[in-house]
Amino acid sequence: MNFFIGINFVLGLACIFLGYQIKFKHRIKLINGYKTKNLINKNLYTNWVGASELVIGFLILVTAFITISIRSVAFISITDITLIGILILLIMDGEKKYSK
Incomplete structure (x- = not known):
């Protein structure tokens, strides 16, 4: 149990x-596959x-802290x-939104 909580804190x-x-x-x-020529607005x-x-x-x-209490x-x-999964979807949405 503590191992999973520790992994969550590190992650x-x-x-x-x-x-x-x-x-x-x-x-x-730090962004994997980042290419400036494919983007409309780099800052956004x-x-x-x-x-x-x-x-x-x-x-x-927050999940790690909740897990400490509910075990x-x-x-x-x-x-x-x-x-x-939500993070992956958000990054894919940003890629669509700001790509040429």
Whole structure:
């Protein structure tokens, strides 16, 4: 149980760190497959991806805190899979929205 909670804390902090670096420091090299020639607006795209990472990272941390109180591995597993799926969909939506 503690292993899963620890993994969630590390994953949440990693998402928050990457989201911060992308959104506020504009470290676009952290985005996999990023090509400036395919985008309409580079700043809006990096803000979209960074904000998505930040929100999902905070939600993963919240999931870890909730799991500490309810002690359910099933809850943490289902919630993590759902949050990662949502992150993928958000990034795909941003790719469509800001691509040429």
